[in-house]
């Protein structure tokens with residue numbers, strides 16, 4: 001695998017996003033997953049989310065990413081109370097301000113690498129040609145130059161996660177929710193994922209990274225622990 005060491009050219013940094021969780025709780029089928037959770041994150045940075053297996057890390061990331069809702073308490077994201085049904089505002093936040101990196105990559109397997117990136121980039125406020133170039137550059141940045149037309153199912157796991165990273169590089173979300181994104185990867189790919197998340201955080205994103213690994217937690221700026 002060859003990767004370009006230079007940092008990718010990117011558009012303007014995203015405006016910082018804030019999360020204010022006050023006494024939030026989540027119940028699934030009557031079973032409490034977590035409760036009494038309060039925290040404020042109001043600066044860009046790399047935040048580790050840790051806790052034992054089953055403590056609800058994925059569930060919390062899904063709530064912060066608006067894929068799920070909390071069962072109680074108050075959750076304010078980017079100044080919006082997302083505990084209340086405001087479908088249009090939730091949709092805007094989700095489209096423009098939030099990005100994901102999943103353990104199982106979360107790509108459409110029958111599409112090409114470029115199509116997967118393009119679908120996330122469709123709300124980027126830039127001309128079509130500029131976005132097309134940004135998609136190519138992002139693939140180069142993650143060591144996949146020339147692979148834009150490769151179907152996802154023909155790529156290795158590490159290559160698929162690098163396509164998912166390229167998607168974030170192009171979209172530049174203010175909030176990135178990464179759910180154990182390195183757990184299925186070899187050391188080289190895992191390092192690339194962490195380095196890129198670090199760069200995105202340094203460039204203005206709030207990155208929340210669920211992980212079990214002490215070495216990953218040590219690279220983060222702060223730790224959010226679930227009991």
Ligand SMILES: Nc1ncnc2c1ncn2[C@@H]1O[C@H](COP(=O)(O)OP(=O)(O)OP(=O)(O)O)[C@@H](O)[C@H]1O
Nearest residue numbers: 028029033051052053054055056057058059060210
């Ligand atoms: N859709 C669902 N239906 C029923 N239970 C669920 C559902 N989603 C999650 N759970 C339960 O919620 C709890 C928390 O799950 P979650 O995946 O959020 O934990 P986690 O901390 O991410 O775990 P791990 O570290 O093992 O990935 C688990 O007991 C799980 O079984």
